[in-house]
Amino acid sequence: MEITGETRLVALLGDPVGHSLSPRMHNTAFAHLGLNYVYLAFRSNEAELPAAVAALRALNAKGFNCTMPLKKAILPLLDDMSPAARMIGSVNTVTIEDGRLIGHNTDGTGFIHDLHNHGVEVKGTRILIVGAGGAARGLCVQLALDGAAEIVIANRSLEKAQSIRRLIASHIPACKVEAIQLSQGELAPRIAEADIFTNTTALGMHPHEEACVIPDSSLLRPSLVMTDLIYIPGKTVFLKLAEEAGCTAINGSGMLLWQGAEAFRIWTGQDMPVELVRKKVFPDN
Ligand code: NAP
Secondary structure (H helix, E strand, O other): OOOOOEEEEEEEOOOOOOOHHHHHHHHHHOOOOOEEEEEEEEOOOOOOHHHHHHHHHHOOOOOEEHHHHHHHOOHHHHEEEEEEEEEEEEEEEEEEEEEEEHHHHHHHHHHHHHHHHHHOOOOOOEEEEEOOHHHHHHHHHHHHHHHOOOOEEEEEOHHHHHHHHHHHHHEEEEEEEEEEEOOOHHHHHHHOOOOEEOOOEEEOOOOOOOOOOOOOOOOOOOOEEEEEOOOOOOOHHHHHHHHHOOEEEOOOHHHHHHHHHHHHHHHOOOOHHHHHHHHOOOOOO
């Protein structure tokens, strides 16, 4: 696409942003669909955020993504939020409509969209989630909103898992939710009962490539769907064990693509050409 006097800006704010795949994803999609937008990444820390947001508003940007460490810091600067983003308490996508900033969180919807893309239904399922950080919080809220029957959250710091448990129990009581300590003894019976087993910890990612939340594949069975939010490396130890046991193994690249596709739809009203973008961003995946 040629940049013209009508080109609208969409931005990424965060620190660091140099490694981000989002500019390539969105610019590929804008060009393919002939949309007159450009997506640029700007390094911005918490102290700089109010000035960065005021600039985007003044320049009539279409919207922006927020990444670490800004997903919570953006909240006081917003005029409104989607119900899910309000519940999760973090925002990764913002639209600017008539100068008003509206926040969304597309992590959970991106995760579930990718499950659907693999033929996995969430409604009525039992899900075991390891980790209770920002990503897990978004996933758990969206899974509960989308009708998961039961969510068990296992975390090293039990209090963080309990905080997500309390949030879901108070807002979405139809979903049974439990918080447990992350230990092999606690995990074993939960793995046996789960339909979907998800790693949201950084174990498996640089510099912990050899680490995994389970020691071997002995507790796994082929009917289990195992997902890892990590996408570099494309196959973590967690997913290698899943394949060894004949489970469905899904890495985080699809979630990344679909959370971007959801943001793209919020800004442009159009569907991102996800398969084309996948080939460009993850040529080996
Ligand atoms: P976060 O808020 O920092 O949470 C990290 C989680 O990992 C916490 O539950 C933490 O436990 C746990 N953890 C870290 N080191 C651990 C260890 N040595 N042993 C056991 N648990 C450990 O991070 P986040 O934003 O939730 O992101 C989590 C992962 O998801 C990252 O790998 C990130 O790259 C990935 N992610 C992927 C996508 C995607 O689109 N695919 C999107 C978002 C995030 P404690 O609470 O005990 O510290």
